Amino acid sequence: MFELPSGAEIQGIIASLKASVGFFIPEIYLSVLFMLLIVIDLVAKGRKNNLLSITTLLGLAGSTVFIYQQHALPAGELFFGMYVLDEFALFFKYFFVLSAILAVVVTMADEQFDREVKSMGEYYALIVAMVIGMIMMASSADLLMIFLSMELVSFTGYLLAGYFKRNPRSSEAALKYLVYGAVSSGLMVYGFSLIYGITAQTNIIKISLELAAHGSDSLVMILATLLVLAGFGYKIGAVPFHFWSPDVYEGSPTPVTAYLSVASKAAGFALLMRFFYVAIPHGALPPEDKLGMDWLSLLMIFSVASMIYGNVVALWQKNVKRLLAYSSIAHAGYLLLGILVMDQFGTQATLFYLLSYFIMNFGAFYVVILISNKTGSENLDDYRGLGKKMPLAGAALTVFLISLVGLPPTVGFIGKLMIFSALLTKGSLYIWIALVGIMTSVISLYYYMLIPLNMYLRESKQPDEKVMNPGMAPQIILAILMILTLYFGLFFTPLSDFAKYSSAMFGITLH
């Protein structure tokens, strides 16, 4: 059934592989970093946490150089269409590396690690591995690559979630994450198989061409897309695929929570956008009228549900981490709003919102960590009177929360502004959805303000007025994040231009 390739073909294959490797440097570099970390962990003796963390930081920072070099390269496919390189991918490469750096920084500030685990070796290695996986998620253009990269991210995610081996909550989080993730990815791959069956293609661009050419049996197409959506939805943690996220976010180590809630969510969005924009033609678009399926209205439902569910359930949370988990569900809803617009402006808005969410969410979790370092609790009631004891942290947390609500002059406001602007440029149906978004953001104010309310308006139960000093370095980082939140809230042109520049996706031209 197959005939062996001729020598010339093999030469061609090797040549193109060589060529492709040139486009693959950051990933390779990070893989090397990954191995290096493991080696260091093996050879180094004694307390090597700082050594590892510093190495990770430097390594990740170094990777940005290589990523920067890729701006020069032309956008295109590599590895026989397995993998693409475009501005969209570059954006996420920066995004993931930066979030990994922040995750490491946050980890260094978290004292719980010292209590829970002896060795940090695998931890940083896993962080780096997850970065690789997410970068590949953002860049893969083939069902196979999508599956592989997602599994890589998932596996590292399971391990990180369960990193506190002796901590039952952490292990429980790992188990739940594992089971849920395994099932979703299994469904997704089953959906892949169906798509492959329909189109005989695994490259998403070829798939879209195939669908455009011959059309498809809508029943199977629906089934396939739904199953795929299950996999992606589980990554972005939007209703109704969110069930794992509150438990996992609560149980995992806080830095991991922050990392998952920002980075892996973003990876899921990258994948979602690329796959649906490119592979599955949207039923509503003029030429491909009856092809594919109307995933747009589906996402519409999901986003509205996420905004309402996340914000409303968060009202009742007493644990700050869990509260932020629900809020992250809600923010997944807002991000979906940007995707719905399905044009360049929408993509730009989504990317911008991801950036703003990155800053403010990491900031919020950072403060949570600093506070739990001192109080050893993430309970809302234990935040009473902290505003006086930790002035800077309190102020910073307030700013981040305000930004999460979306009030000026913070970057979160600009994110919402752009998303809603994108919606309002598209007819009336979208305006109603925007109304829902507005309403829910008002609701969100209530539970976000619960935290400053406890910190400032209520007196702490044990009236010791001693100021808790979280340490110099964390405060500096905190201040930087806070200032960034405010600065980009007033002068957001660079971010927005970057998002604009990055909204170019290979294989499809948005208008």
Add this chain to the structure above:
Amino acid sequence: MHSLIQLSIVVLLLPLLSFVILIFFNRRIPRRGDFIGVGILGTAFGISAYIFWTVIVQTYDPAFRIAWDFTWIDLGNVPGVGPLQIKMGVVIDNLTAIMLAMVTLISLLVHLYSTGYMAGDKNYGRYFAFLGIFTFSMLGIVLSDNLFSIYIFWELVGLSSYLLIGFFFEKDSAADAQKKAFLANRVGDIGMWLGILILYSQFHTFSFEQIYANLAAGNFGLSNAWLTAAGILLFMGCVGKSAQFPLHVWLPDAMEGPTPVSALIHAATMVAAGVYFVARIFVMLTPDALHVIAFIGACTAFMAATIAITQNDIKRVLAYSTVSQLGYMVLGLGVGAYSASLFHLVTHAFFKACLFLGSGAIIHAMHHEQDMRWMGGLRKHMPWTFATFTLATLALAGLPLTSGFLSKDAILAGAIGFAQVEGGGIFYLIPVLGFFSAMLTAFYMGRQIWLVFFGESRTHLKPADNHHQAHHAHDSHAAHADDHHTSHGVHEVSWNMRAPLVILAALSVFFVYSPDPLDGAKGWFMKMIPTPATVVGEANPQKGALLSGSVAPHLAGVVRTTEAPAVAAEHGAPGEAKGGHLYTDPRQAEIVHAGHAAHYTAIYISSIMVVLGICMALVVYVFRIIDPEKTAQAIRPFYLFSLNKWYWDEIYEATFIRGSMLLARMLSWFDSNVVDGMVNGVATLVRKFAFVNDGFDRHVVDGMVNFTAFTVNTTGAVLRKLQTGKVQTYVVMLMLVLFGYFVLYFTRLIY
């Protein structure tokens, strides 16, 4: 700017100056600066006397009028209207000159009197300050040339009366009285304000002159009913200030103020302001409006008189007589006896001030005993007071040779004429009520004279509790450091309290006003204050006297006879020339004519009535032929009805005050429970919804799982003991969503 204008402005500002000086510095000035108040008022009176002399005596001209105004608010070039300014100004005509002199004179006398009466009060200086601001606002009303500034000073009079009535604010009764007075006035002011608004909304000006010119030119855009309404609403202001029915209730309570204040406010100035204002707007009152005014005046006169006959408090009797006399004036205006009622305004001001100050002297002498039942026999102790009081009483009762006789008869004559012109019937009620009230007036004044001055002293008859009340009042009043016992000798008051009485009594005699003791129309007053021609006559509801703009509208009333034919020729109904005037509105002309015709009838009837009244008083209180107590018992219902002032206070208390308080409480309950409740309700709903979602994972999901378990259970017997953990239920949930969407999609529910 005419020199008289400048002088009048000086007159206006002088009392304000006294207020400012005294309110801030009275504690630093010897004698608390009372001499400053008196001196300033003396100056003011001097100037206004000069104005009076110049206007009335030198330029003996009914049509005298000078005006000056300045832009107060400039609204710029208003779209749809053009340049728009709100002007303030001063007008001086005969009426103004007379009022100016009268107000300053009485105010001066009251100041002088108070130096004796209020001596030793702890807020002595503040008292004079309040007198100052009151005089200022009263003069403002007199001088204003437009509705807006009249309204302003109107409210200021309300304020200063509030301050004066509540001068003894530590007495709860005084505090209540001042609030009552202010609120009652406010109610009237609302109507007045609405009337002003109606006129402004048509002409975009407040000035009398321009409003009348526009009315005469027929520029009034709305229907005639609106014009009538405007008249009646404006009149409501007078109802409040001049204590006309149904807003008269505040005036008797206002007797809580110091007695000189009562003289100033309730005799001469504040209550007169209402009548003065109606006179100012007289020319724009439609016949219907005039009818309403006439009837209200008649009712007030009658009702107050009936109440006065049973009151025992010397000041309350005077108070109700004031209300009754004010009813006369309003009645006079209503029936078109313009000059007469203004005449009565002035004469009444003097003799009523005299009466009040006299009663003050009595109260002072009796150590704040106000109940006539415990007085008596004072004529020997207080000859001056007795003489002046009696003279003023005669004037009030309207006996010949007094000023009151002239003015009251002129009014009643006008009423008769009015009734004739209007064709009798119900309209005869007005003169009838007038005459009957005249009789009652004579009766209760006679009663007062006898109870107070004649017979023996009845101080010892006084029950103990009243006695203590008197002392109580005395202490709280704190007028005297020394504490007399009432049985101590009653003495005549000092000169500074006596002199005003004499002056005022002298001004209550006929020759001051008219050479003929029987006909006021021959006097200078009614010559100088002619009835102006209406600008909204009956013949032509929207168009007034002057179709041709040949003469300035404010001269409408006083067209020279030489011009008369010309004017008369211009429209069909030439009125009848009378007293040098030509009334271009036939109805008005008829009424004035009939009024003059009915002059002597009126004299006869009223004299008879007065005599009757006095005789009754003699019969009851001197010769004791009829025992008042027995009579009272015989007609107890009427007696109580009168004694309790027709129960007006109770009625208002039960309806308006209770009602509005009840409404207020209901609304505030509504506010805090319903309106706010709605908001909180929404919040709670959200939280409840949150609760539902919150238990979502627990309850709904579990339920789903059980349901799934059940379905699976039916397929296979293997899965008997099905138990679900969380993660798995999550998975179930996921599957259900996918499946559900799948189904929905094919049942086309999504689209």
Add this chain to the structure above:
Amino acid sequence: MLSLIVFLPIIAGLVILAVPSSQKQIIRIVSLLAALAQGVLAVLIWRGYDPALPGITAGVGGSPLGSFQFVEKIPWISLNLGGFGSLNIEYFLGVDGISVTMVILTALVSAIGVLSSWTIQKQVKGYFILYNLLASAMMGCFVALDFFLFYVFWEIMLLPMYFLIGIWGGPNREYAAIKFFLYTLFGSVFMLLVMIGLYFSVTDPVTGQHTFSLVAMATQTNFNVAGAIFAPENHLWRQIAFIVLFVGFAIKVPMFPFHTWLPDAHVEAPTPISVILAGVLLKLGTYGMIRINFPLFPEVFHASMYVIGIFGAINIIYGALCALAQKDLKKMVAYSSISHMGYVLLGLSAGNSEGMVGALYQMFNHGTITAMLFLLVGVIYDRAHTRQIDKFGGLASYMPVYAAVVTIAWFASLGLPGLSGFISEALVFVGAFSSQTTRPIAMVSVLGIVFGAAYLLWSLQRMFLGKRNDDAAYDLEVGQDGHEHIHFHDWKGKLDLDGRELAMLVPLVVITIFLGIYPMPVLGMLTSSINKLVQVLSPVVMSQM
């Protein structure tokens, strides 16, 4: 100039940030200096203001110069939106007659607020930082001519207010603070959507690009984007936008039935914050209507004058009646300011110059008078630690100066001639009555005059006249000189008004009296702008669009 007056308090706040929190006096003085400097700048602006220029819309050639004054217009943000051209946001400040009066009022009230904050002892540093932030935001709202900028300032106000009520407030402060926050945010978020929609519907005649400039939006001919959501032919959405904006502003006013946050906020807030809240913040609602709501959608405004008027009347009478039933003095004053803001609404609904001038003037006067009222309430509360009206009585004998000032303030509030409140109310009625639409409403609203007098006089009598109540909050004792004195429990200070309190009150009293006798200094600045506004709102102009 305007930037300076806007950002002075924030600078002061930064300075305070550097001061150690133990140096309370320094902190107070710094903020006082900032407030005074703001006042000086306000006076300079007032002197330099040319009342001839109308404002409201752009001058000749579409440039704001020649119509607005003290204009500062520099591009702030220019986003590349690809297919949608670019998002241009300008730092655009300027004043016309409407805003310059509010600027002066804001400077005055915030200075007085600083003085009255002197008694704050708890966390002085944080307090004054937030206070200055609030002051800046308020000032910014009044001078911003770019909708985006306006919105930013508008939202920035919320947070400091939340903390100022929530931290330094009364016993039930948490509830009041969060209620205020949620309520006003709920009002403003929808404004965001309308703002975006307006942006895409309007082009700047000069640059031809989309713009947030309120000046450009105020000219209907600039709504020239075909098929845009708020294009002139798109009536339904224009009406929706009008209603959304109106509700957003009405919540701030506060207009029935959105007013319930106000009494709670006032009762809980500390005195200076009540002063700011009543003196300035409420005005932002009506200012927003005048600056944004009406000129942008004039035809909808014309259709809804009647409704606005009815709501104004409801505010007037309903507020007065509720005030009549209150037992807490401060709550009564709060309801009274609801009633007074009703006059503003009524005047605006008239849509003619008299009414609008009256409304603006009422905004100014209500600012000064209500500030006075709340200061006075604070004075007695400091001494007696209670605000229950029936806990007093006969105070006039023992605190004469206080009683005198209270009397002036109370009478000013009930619109006594000679005091500024009267002129504005009179003009409002004149305007409302002159317009055919609102005449019946005006006739009803006049009742408010009586009810206003009723509750004010009644409270005056119960607290100051008569004799001391038996359960009064102070003791009666006879001093050496034989006169009676009172003393409050645990009150060490001067019984009657002390110097600081006089320093706060006397300027307000003087202003109230002066403006009551000669209003032109304020009205003169208003008239040309208002006439222009009325012209913009008039159907004639609209028919040309």
Add this chain to the structure above:
Amino acid sequence: MEQLTTIGLNHYLTISAFLLGFGLFAVMTRKNAIVVLMGVELILNAANINFLAFSKYNGGMEGVMFALFIIVIAAAEAAIALAIVINIFKLYKSVDVSSIDSMKE
């Protein structure tokens, strides 16, 4: 009859569908964590069968490749999963998935 006699694509698909069903069923209902993981394996193998069948009937090698990778991934997943489950067993002394629900709501 022909459907029954000659094995065609549909047969493969049917089997894989059944596998998927069984896998999901196991995941949803079984208490033992190990069995749950086996259910996951079933799901993956259902996908495998699909890929191979389609690859056979479409021509082209992508399906086969995919299947190979899925097998590898499944192995890795099993390894990680077992590690986690062992840890759970250490902490809870049981591998009952349904009993592990300390974090809820």
